[in-house]
Amino acid sequence: MKITVTVNGQDHERDVEPRLLLVHFLRDDLGLTGTHWGCDTSNCGVCAVWLDDVPVKSCTVLAVMADGKTVRTVEDLERDGELDPVQKGFSECHGLQCGFCTPGMLMTSRWLLDTNPDPSDEEIRVAISGQLCRCTGYENIVRSVRWAAEHPAVQNTSEPDVTV
Amino acid sequence: MQVPSHFEYERAADVEQVLALLARYGPEARVVAGGHSLLPMMKLRLAAPDALIDINDVSELSYIRVERDELLIGTLVRHAELLDSPVAAEHFPIFREAERVIADPLVRNRGTVGGSLCQADPSEDLSAAFAAVRASAVIRNAEGSRTVPLREFHVGPYETVVGDGELLTEFRVPIKPGGSSAYEKVGRRAGDWALAAAGAAIWLDGGNVADVGIGLTAVGAAHFVAAEAEEYLRGRPADDESFAQAGRIAAEHCRPTADQRGPVDYKRHLAGELTTRALRRAAERART
């Protein structure tokens, strides 16, 4: 079936099977492999992307359900060669080791800071509680998000995307 | 890689269209809301519907409001919306407390209140919360609509009174003065299903219990209700002693089964203790 999904500000039209999952649509059909695919059982959160402005687990959403909707992936965080504060935070505070969980962590963190710019450590922990990291033990991830909260971008990151 | 078997996909814009599509595709069609229970089952091929009717655009089912003396909750309300709803929390703090411990923020952004109840998992949290506050459920079909008390909504594990061709549209919760509510859950880790959980709603008449609702989940309570404990409490002093005894009665009458989450006696102990705690906190709130 024909669907059109707006991913990172750009419309993508594809012919897909209704049973195709959003995570595979992003990775295999659009080549956006920044979104990872892990447990496949809605537990680990590595597949987190924004669907209509809220983070969801894209292994548990059908691509056809995103028809006519907006999706934002980790590829959209960097703007004009400038990393998003959450990306800088993870880099500054060693918020990743293998990096497998990182795209999902980044997308949830960006959303948290957009809705709550100065979260407590507890609020950060709750925000990422649907996501697993097997490497860092979470301490550095929480520190990274705090760093991003303390170093917001000079320019507002929510300006409309112009790349087509 | 888990792949569902083939199905047809339709998206409905309103309730009438959902009912028409359900009629057209027949009994092998299923409604999909958040998909966070149904899609995992389809990926494991535990479910293989011929057609999915997507109701995510049926915005007329997304509301939380008070009308006359009832709190009305549309079935497409996401867990995250119920969690953050000031009007729901004002009348029934039990909803915020239950939602805070259902799954995780990402699942709560997508999963819906109606989908949770229709899934009818024996460990589902909102079933206990809605049973405690004596909600009723509104079901629409081609002929019209009917209202079913939540305590008659579940037919068995994963089974409800919602039939083929029907859509659950609304929950109604009666608002009565002099009451409040609370929810207590124990799980193994953040975001996990309950080992046991109890919800209590209580209405006071001076120092006594005028009315009470106790919901239990994950411990095999019939219709998610601790009916014998409710019966015991009605008319008694609203004090620690009564609440402790109500907990003992609730523990005695539930029927937990052993699984990877825990053994029977531990779950039974939790059912009692959590019932007592939820009652105590609900009564404290009702007094202020």
Ligand SMILES: Cc1cc2nc3c(=O)[nH]c(=O)nc-3n(C[C@H](O)[C@H](O)[C@H](O)COP(=O)(O)OP(=O)(O)OC[C@H]3O[C@@H](n4cnc5c(N)ncnc54)[C@H](O)[C@@H]3O)c2cc1C
């Ligand atoms: C990782 C994870 C952790 C979880 N933890 C918890 C937890 O701790 N506690 C808890 O209670 N739950 C938990 N859940 C369950 C979660 O709450 C449900 O999966 C979800 O909310 C179901 O809602 P949905 O909208 O996604 O339903 P769907 O998957 O879309 O639908 C479920 C069923 O209901 C039917 N249905 C949906 N809406 C309607 C309607 N309006 N009318 C008629 N039929 C309908 C569908 O046909 C399907 O049979 C968890 C889920 C996940 C994935």
Ligand code: FES
């Ligand atoms: S791959 Fe989606 S939650 Fe793990």
Ligand code: FES
């Ligand atoms: S950095 Fe390896 S899983 Fe998180």
